[in-house]
Amino acid sequence: MDFKNYEMPYSINKQFSEKVAYFSMEFAIDQALKIYSGGLGFLAGSHMRSAFNLKQDLVGIGILWKYGYYDQARNQDQTLLPTWTRKLYSFLEDTGIKFQIEIHSAPVWVKAYYLNPDTFNTAPMFFLSTDLPENDHISKTICHRLYDANESTKIAQMILLGKGGAKLLDEMNFEREVYHLNEAHGLPAAFYLLNKYNGDKEKVKEKLVFTTHTPEEAGNEKHNLHLCYDMSYFSGLKISEVKAIEGVADDRFNHSLCALRMARISNAVSQLHGEVSREMWNKYPNICEIKAITNAQEYKYWADHPLYKFKEDKDNKGFDHRKKHLKKRMFKIVADQTGNLFDADVFTIVWARRFAGYKRADLLLHDKARFEKLLNNPKYPVQIIWAGKPYPMDYSSISTFNSLVEQSKNYKNMAVLTGYELALSKSLKQGSDLWLNNPRVPREASGTSGMTAAMNGSVNFSTDDGWIPEFAKSGKNSFVVPQADYNNLSVYDQDEFDLNNLYDMLENEILPMYYDQPKKWRDVVKLSMEDVKDKFNSDRMATEYYEQIYKTS
Template sequence: MDFRNFKMPYTINDKYSRKVAYFSMEFAIDQALKIYSGGLGFLAGSHMRSAYSLSQDLVGIGILWKYGYYDQARNMDQTLQVTWTEKMYNFLEDTGIKFQIDIHDAPVWVKVWYLNPETFKSAPMFFLSTDVPENDFVSKTISHRLYDGNAATKIAQYILLGKGGARLLDELNFERDIYHLNEAHGLPAAFYLLQKYKSLDKVKEKLVFTTHTPEEAGNEKHDFNMCYQMSYFSGLAMDEVRRISGIQDDQFNHSLCALRMAHIANGVSQLHGRVSNEMWGKYEGICEIKAITNAQDYKYWSDKQLYKAKEDNDDERFDDRKNYLKKRAFKIVADQTGDIFDPNIFTIVWARRFAGYKRADFLLNDRQRFRNLLENKKHPVQIIWAGKPYPLDQPAIDTFNKLVVASKDYHNMSVVTGYELELSKRLKQAADLWLNNPRVPREASGTSGMTACMNGAVNFSTDDGWIPEFVNHGNNGFVIPKADYENMSTEEQDRYDFEKLYDILENEIVPLYYDDYDTWRQIMKNGMDDVRFQFNSDRMAEEYYDILYK
């Protein structure tokens, strides 16, 4: 293939003829390609697979992380160990393209790799790397670790994604109508375009932005002078950057600037769209913020045999399939922890990125109540935890380790490592109940419950993210009813959610599973039906064309 004059490798559906480049720091395309950390990557991966299945004129642009996010191993006492292993990707194609971009006023070589759409049935994708012999060691490390903890390295990664990705499109001679930033990491692309076109209106015409962060403090800021010195703004004068961004203090807010340079943006659930408008509405000059609810790829995630049994109305085959899925996943649990789980016992799974607001150890807030739950003989329960804390987030790592230590006291409580695509799928198949208990309204979307539903798990969640659009309590899942959270302290909110969670779990959910399984099975089926189309990423990819790209 002649990459210097790149053409889309499949026939485009006329409905999706707008030419789009999708910039993201992470993509969860396949277990073999370890360039993602969590939900942002899972979302981007599903988007790329749906873009392929709908024949959209869209390419993905990311970074080829030499060591990935990190590999989750264990210390001798079973606690978390962060390890870094070089990844090998023989299925990627060397484009032969190398070019230089300025980072910190010095030229850095960028090498480009290509993922053929047929490899994983995704949109065509390009991955940038600075790990080449021509670069010095510091420049090589830019593409080593996803979300590097060093501020200067992180800014350099944003420059690589944004400026490097925009430059790549020029190298490919591949004109795009839309530059879609999945989070603000790729914002340097906007300044590259500004230098190219010398017109802010032209940049705005091309730029769209998806924000995933529902509170202002969570949006990344970096020292303005550091960004300037590192060539983040493609040579634009500081006064001009301040005029365009509207930021006058010493902290450069990437998301706020993106909202001012894009012509339209979106939140990732209907609730998050409202929260984003309230959060950013006090600032002048921001673009319109719409809402496009996240979704996941049904073709990739769902268990087809479980759906077939449901559609055939064969309850015996349906139950047998779910039992098999649980047994298969429990072999992973047994291998890692030595705990032998029973597929006939009610199984709760809490699995996602470990972050403070997600409250991974919430069930353990009252140790006696937790013990009563796990030692109930009439209605036995078994629980699995999994997820990757950010490797420098010591409180999250401490929470993970706290759960590991607690699990040593119970034969029916396990904490497993290696929470990536494959384990995620297996745990969703293992779950009778998919537990999600973030503080409202901290979860912008939270898509893991969608894919859990596609494998016959029932959602139980606080009323946040996508949940208000989905859960009908007692019909297709269970939800903790919202309180007046705005007038509660964090401690009051936690106490309210905790009491409601245990009350619903002990008095509604667990007894229903054991005493009226026919009703439980129907709730499973209702969830599978309700998630099937509304929260399939084909719907989402179509909405991006209808709402953001048109």
């Protein structure tokens, strides 16, 4: 293939003919390609699969992380041990394209690798690497670790994604009408374009669209403006010109705010997140419109199709047998990792996602007496599993993970698993009866893990945040904790309110239904599977991006 004059490798559906480049720091495409950390990557991966399904004129641009995010291993006492192992991918094609970009006022060589659409049924994808013999050691390390803890390295990674990705498109003579930034990591692409178009801000605005995922201002990345300037983030623009665009007087450069000012249009990732984002950002002048396109996951990749077939055939015996089979299969992983033998006839709760403070992984343990009662209830037995990756420098979240590991040693029906990546995520969703999600409202922008859980016959039990208000019919297709007055309650009081409601619903509604009314429970599972199938399938989401964000007319 001639990558110097690249053309889309399949016929484009006329409905999706706008030419789009999608920039993301991470993509969860397949278990074999470890270039993701969590929800942002899962979302981007499903988007790439749906772009392929719909034959959209879209390409993905990311970074080829030499060591990925990290490999989740254990110390001798079973606590968390982050390890970094070099990844090798024989299925990626060397494009032969090599070029230089400026980082920290010095030329850095960049190489591009290609993921053929047929490999994993995705849009065509290009991954950038600086791990080349032509570069010095520091430049090589830019693409080593996803979300590196070093501030200068992190800024260099943004420059590689944005400036490097935009230059790659020029190197391939591959004109794109839309540059879609999935989060603000790729914002240097906007400054590359501004330099390319001789400072024509309107021309850049025509091309740029932006997806924001962070529902509170403090969570949006800010870095020292002068450091960003010294790192060559702005492609030659003077600091005074950057300040005029970003519009903030101090020296903290707010990547998201700048993206909202440079983009033609932007979107939040759930309807509730849209309301929160507009309220959060509208105090700043000159930002673009913020729409809401609710995240989704690809049904074809995630759903357990035999389970859906039994549902459609109204074969309840087959349906129940299939779910039990999926549980047994997942419990082999539990046994392998922990030595605990779980029972497929016992109600199984799973909490699995990225570990972060606001997600409150250990909330159930805040009331030790009720937790003890839950795990030792002879009438309504329970098994509970935790899994997820804390950021390797987030010591508070690592401490939470480790305290759960220590607690699990006291119970044969409690387990904490490592290696939470695509494959384990899928197994846990297939093998769980209840998918527990208890973020502090309104901190979860979307929270898509519950969508894929529902696609595998696991019922959502959640606080009323992210995508849940658009999906949930509590008691019919899910169970939703009543919403606390989060504007007026302290964090402590909100946690206490949610904790008591979680236990009340578990003890008085969920467990009695599962054990005493199995038909009613099965009806909840089936309605959940039905309600998630189309509305929260990423084919719908990818279509809405074209209709609401990419189209210029």
